[in-house]
Amino acid sequence: MSTSSNAPYHHGNLRQALLEAALIILERDGEAGLGLRDLARAVGVSPAAPYRHFDSRAALLEALAVTGFQRFTTAMTDVAQSHPGDVLTAMGKTYVLFALNNTALFRLMFSPQLKRDNRPGLRMAADAAFATLSLVSGGDTPGGRIAALAAWARVHGLAVLLLDGQIAIEAGEDIEALITEIVDKH
Incomplete structure (x- = not known):
């Protein structure tokens, strides 16, 4: 070569x-x-x-987003299995920390530019990530889908607010404790 x-x-x-x-x-x-x-x-x-x-470059970006969703799903599954207490809070904290530790990848994963509907591999990877949250929040019960969407909206919104600097972190403030406290208000 x-x-x-x-x-x-x-x-x-x-x-x-x-x-x-x-x-x-x-x-x-x-x-x-x-x-x-x-x-x-x-x-x-x-x-x-x-x-x-x-x-193409678009195919590379799609593969990166799929990789991001796969890594994200693994992290969410691992935390769900290792936190038998309040799994939803632990998963929410993991979600936000994933976003903060992988900023560009997180933004790419949720980029409207990729238009997941036109990319079946990306759609499947995103659906698998949502399924981990859905299982924990009762996605197969009446109202479970709404509960899963509400939990997702809460943590995604928090992640984006933190990434965009819309939530001021005070001097000496423990960001992980703040995230846990906010996410725990479910």
């Missing part, structure tokens, strides 16, 4: 390496700083190599 560097390059899982590098670039430079040629350079492959895995 030809590369953009002088040394030959061989990678066992180029797609995964591209996604991991893209996640780093996304968090560092934002979505605008993410291009397939720059990604190829960062991984040390030819400019054409990423196109074997992503036919």
Whole structure:
């Protein structure tokens, strides 16, 4: 395989390496700083190599959002299994902390630009994430869907308010304690 560097390059899982590098670039430079040629350079492959895995920048963004939803779903499932007490509060805190720790990825996951309806893989990943919340909030009972949507709206709104700096964090304030207190008001 030809590369953009002088040394030959061989990678066992180029797609995964591209996604991991893209996640780093996304968090560092934002979505605008993410291009397939720059990604190829960062991984040390030819400019054409990423196109074997992503036919366009939009396909790369979709794959990143799917990866984000998969990681998010895993985190939500793990917290649901490890917090038998108030699972909904623990999941809500996990949701907000995921957003704060993965700002650009979180924004990409919920970007209207991706239009999930036109991207079945992304729709499935987003639905799987919602299903974890729905199970905990009684999604299969009468009114369960509304309860799940209300819980989602609460934590998503809190996450966006914090990301946008709309909630001032006072000096010395414990952000995790604040999140828990707000989310616990369900």
